[in-house]
Amino acid sequence: MMPPRPSETTEGATSCDQPRSGSPCGAPLAISIRDLSFTFPDRLLPALRNVSLEVAQGEFVVITGPSGSGKSALALALAGYIPHGFDGTMTGEVRVCGTSTTETPLCDLSVTVSLCRQDPESQMCTLAVEDEVRFGPENLALPVAEVLRREEDSLAAIDCLHLLGRETPSLSGGEKQRVAIASMLAMNPRVLILDEPTSNLDPDAAREVLSAIEKLRQTRNITLVVIEHRLFPFLPMADRMIVMKEGEIRLSGNPEEVYRDYVAMLNNDCAPLFAQQSLPNRETSAPGPVVLEVCDLSFKRGELEVLRSLSLEVRQGEFIGIIGANGSGKTTFLECLAGLNQPGSGDIEVCGANTKRVKVSTLARDIGFVFQNPNHQIFENTVGAEVTFAASNFGLDPEIAASRAQRVLSQFGLESYENFHPLRLSHGEKRRLNLCSVLPHEPGIIILDEPFIGQDSYNAARIMAAVLRLQQSGHTVLAVSHDIDLVFRYCTRILLFDAGRILVDDVPERARLQILELGKNSFLPDFS
Amino acid sequence: MIVKFEKGDSFLHRLNPLAKLSAVVAYSLVAVLLAGLRLELLCIASVLVMERIAGCRQIFAFMLSRFVLVLMIVIVIVQTIMTRSGTVLVTLPLYVASLHITDAGLLNGAVIAMRFVSIVLVGALFVSTTNPVDLVYSLMQIGVPYRYGFMAVLALRLTTVFQQEAKTLTNAQKMRGLNVEESGVKGLLRCIRCTVMPLIVCALARVDDLVVSMEGRAFGCKRSRTFVAVSRYRAIDKALVFAALAVALWVLLDLCFGWYPLPRLRPY
Numbered sequence: 001m002m003p004p005r006p007s008e009t010t011e012g013a014t015s016c017d018q019p020r021s022g023s024p025c026g027a028p029l030a031i032s033i034r035d036l037s038f039t040f041p042d043r044l045l046p047a048l049r050n051v052s053l054e055v056a057q058g059e060f061v062v063i064t065g066p067s068g069s070g071k072s073a074l075a076l077a078l079a080g081y082i083p084h085g086f087d088g089t090m091t092g093e094v095r096v097c098g099t100s101t102t103e104t105p106l107c108d109l110s111v112t113v114s115l116c117r118q119d120p121e122s123q124m125c126t127l128a129v130e131d132e133v134r135f136g137p138e139n140l141a142l143p144v145a146e147v148l149r150r151e152e153d154s155l156a157a158i159d160c161l162h163l164l165g166r167e168t169p170s171l172s173g174g175e176k177q178r179v180a181i182a183s184m185l186a187m188n189p190r191v192l193i194l195d196e197p198t199s200n201l202d203p204d205a206a207r208e209v210l211s212a213i214e215k216l217r218q219t220r221n222i223t224l225v226v227i228e229h230r231l232f233p234f235l236p237m238a239d240r241m242i243v244m245k246e247g248e249i250r251l252s253g254n255p256e257e258v259y260r261d262y263v264a265m266l267n268n269d270c271a272p273l274f275a276q277q278s279l280p281n282r283e284t285s286a287p288g289p290v291v292l293e294v295c296d297l298s299f300k301r302g303e304l305e306v307l308r309s310l311s312l313e314v315r316q317g318e319f320i321g322i323i324g325a326n327g328s329g330k331t332t333f334l335e336c337l338a339g340l341n342q343p344g345s346g347d348i349e350v351c352g353a354n355t356k357r358v359k360v361s362t363l364a365r366d367i368g369f370v371f372q373n374p375n376h377q378i379f380e381n382t383v384g385a386e387v388t389f390a391a392s393n394f395g396l397d398p399e400i401a402a403s404r405a406q407r408v409l410s411q412f413g414l415e416s417y418e419n420f421h422p423l424r425l426s427h428g429e430k431r432r433l434n435l436c437s438v439l440p441h442e443p444g445i446i447i448l449d450e451p452f453i454g455q456d457s458y459n460a461a462r463i464m465a466a467v468l469r470l471q472q473s474g475h476t477v478l479a480v481s482h483d484i485d486l487v488f489r490y491c492t493r494i495l496l497f498d499a500g501r502i503l504v505d506d507v508p509e510r511a512r513l514q515i516l517e518l519g520k521n522s523f524l525p526d527f528s
Numbered sequence: 529m530i531v532k533f534e535k536g537d538s539f540l541h542r543l544n545p546l547a548k549l550s551a552v553v554a555y556s557l558v559a560v561l562l563a564g565l566r567l568e569l570l571c572i573a574s575v576l577v578m579e580r581i582a583g584c585r586q587i588f589a590f591m592l593s594r595f596v597l598v599l600m601i602v603i604v605i606v607q608t609i610m611t612r613s614g615t616v617l618v619t620l621p622l623y624v625a626s627l628h629i630t631d632a633g634l635l636n637g638a639v640i641a642m643r644f645v646s647i648v649l650v651g652a653l654f655v656s657t658t659n660p661v662d663l664v665y666s667l668m669q670i671g672v673p674y675r676y677g678f679m680a681v682l683a684l685r686l687t688t689v690f691q692q693e694a695k696t697l698t699n700a701q702k703m704r705g706l707n708v709e710e711s712g713v714k715g716l717l718r719c720i721r722c723t724v725m726p727l728i729v730c731a732l733a734r735v736d737d738l739v740v741s742m743e744g745r746a747f748g749c750k751r752s753r754t755f756v757a758v759s760r761y762r763a764i765d766k767a768l769v770f771a772a773l774a775v776a777l778w779v780l781l782d783l784c785f786g787w788y789p790l791p792r793l794r795p796y
Binding site: 076079081085105106107110111114115117118119121122123124125126127128130131134135136137138139140141142143144147148168169180183184186187335338340360361364365367368369371373375376377378379389390393394423437438441 | 661678681682684685688689693696697699700701702703704705706707721722725726729730733734737738739740741742743744745746747748749750752753754755756757
């Protein structure tokens with residue numbers, strides 16, 4: 001049964017335990033926001049504009065919206081980091097379980113509301129699971145028995161007791177995210193905010209986190225606020241869905257209805273991106289000559305066999321989507337193709353050159369490699385210089401490089417940023433810049449490692465439209481992604497990796513059937 | 529070569545980190561304040577025996593690493609040149625002045641080089657048999673403020689992350705045609721600009737998440753905090769601490785009062 005849904009405005013905040021006076025449902029309020037606006041110091045536009053919201057205790061709210069729409073700012077305001085931890089101009093009021101976040105120190109708020117952010121790796125401050133989960137209660141100087149009780153309870157709440165004794169660096173992505181959630185639960189918060197909890201995870205790991213959230217929902221009377229781009233799995237669980245845009249709440253209500261309206265809104269926004277393009281033809285055989293040949297490739301890291309006897313041919317103009325669990329060897333495989341990892345056994349030929357016999361810098365002329373984190377591949381002080389960086393290293397004539405840079409910048413909608421520092425761009429813009437930066441020296445093969453992580457639907461579509469343009473102009477594209485829907489929708493061929501082997505290698509329609517037969521259902525698209 | 533903690537269940541691994549640290553300090557004092565070829569050789573040999581007992585595989589390899597060997601040679605050369613006392617063995621006629629190589633200079637160089645090696649090796653043995661987190665927790669329990677202690681834990685936590693990020697950066701540079709092995713000042717400056725800046729940007733991005741994560745769990749709210757994992761001192765740990773204190777005290781007092789003719793170099 002769905003919990004009652006409070007209205008969008010409030011007449012007064014109450015504590016979590018007291019019924020809300022004047023409320024039509026009488027449910028106690030967990031969150032009450034009134035006319036909240038916030039502007040970061042270096043920004044002209046406010047991150048939040050007159051946001052008013054009420055959330056009942058025990059309610060499960062999913063918040064979505066484009067990048068920069070104010071979702072994370074709202075999460076920071078709910079947890080009290082705005083105004084306590086972040087500078088800026090704030091007006092309005094936020095109350096969590098009746099406590100004003102402005103008047104209460106962060107320390108006291110931490111026992112009421114907890115915020116778990118996107119990347120679990122960067123939130124862990126100890127090296128063992130038990131230390132991580134105990135960290136909060138120990139900081140509260142609770143008695144040892146109480147600390148241990150909370151440690152056990154919070155791990156049990158999300159089925160993670162088996163992780164006790166493990167070192168945090170050795171955990172998988174899903175396990176790390178679950179430990180991060182458990183460590184927040186150990187604070188016994190009344191409100192738990194999860195900021196994109198599944199965005200860095202492969203489908204299996206995302207499923208683990210989802211089931212942990214589902215269990216929490218069933219066993220604890222906790223108010224959950226989840227910020228997400230991947231909405232589909234949350235629809236059956238959520239009580240309410242909110243869509244934010246430009247710092248405002250645009251849609252709010254029944255998840256199915258809001259989702260339908262949001263998808264329509266997105267389709268409307270994204271349609272022009274694909275207006276000039278047709279979807280790749282998947283039925284015809286691979287179009288061009290072989291540009292990449294992998295023969296019996298194996299690769300070991302220490303004692304661990306990461307890749308096992310892989311063989312495949314890639315033809316010019318193919319768009320290959322590589323999927324698989326974290327640690328299945330996808331990124332290592334891409335690094336082998338680029339010569340960054342030398343095969344333990346077997347051979348790789350890129351445009352006829354054996355990767356064992358040529359330097360990486362020689363291979364790099366034929367392969368444009370876009371890595372996962374945009375900040376790892378920005379080396380210059382202006383966007384213009386960044387785009388010509390590789391071309392100038394390869395000795396391309398500066399005039400030719402500059403004219404090609406202009407062309408790709410305008411293709412990717414970044415021409416107005418040419419003199420900006422690259423680090424001033426948004427995450428989505430940086431990703432497009434990364435792609436621009438490997439194009440002016442015109443490599444025939446483009447390799448993309450997780451191009452859609454942290455991208456909202458519009459930006460993901462924008463990147464996909466750019467990649468399709470490249471593919472249709474004769475480039476060969478290989479992309480690793482956890483976004484199964486996008487991979488199945490746009491790629492001409494799917495590779496499913498599993499424990500260093502290629503389990504499935506086929507066109508999407510047949511790949512889908514094979515994956516179904518293998519029982520790897522988490523790698524099937526939601527739209528199938 | 530980087531020496532890292534190796535998991536194990538040896539006698540050395542089981543010792544309390546602070547007891548081990550006190551023994552390392554006493555050992556280093558002995559190695560610094562006393563000198564003599566036989567004593568330094570004994571010190572090095574004792575570390576290598578301990579390495580066998582602990583089942584570590586890094587110490588001997590570390591002793592033969594380029595870093596240690598080059599530093600030893602440099603120390604011997606510098607000491608040989610700088611020491612004027614002793615019997616002249618060889619005179620090298622140089623353009624400005626002749627260089628006299630004396631027996632005391634060579635002895636001094638050899639002893640100081642071995643002293644350096646023995647201290648470095650005992651430090652490496654300590655690192656390879658001590659879980660750094662246990663050490664930090666032990667220090668916090670004896671009064672080191674936990675805010676500082678967790679700075680060390682965080683550094684340990686993030687070391688592997690930054691190593692991984694630095695590797696990705698180098699790979700990204702290679703794939704954009706940057707010659708990462710370019711020598712000379714220009715190459716060095718280019719490498720610093722293209723590596724250090726992105727690393728700093730990534731580190732700063734992490735700070736935001738870490739602050740939210742730690743303050744969101746009441747870090748720094750109370751003057752003191754609970755420690756569930758208590759660092760225990762067994763009888764052998766206590767004995768080691770007392771022995772280390774006694775040795776250190778004896779060597780220091782003997783240095784002041786000269787009770788016993790301990791081996792010392794007096795080359796100057």
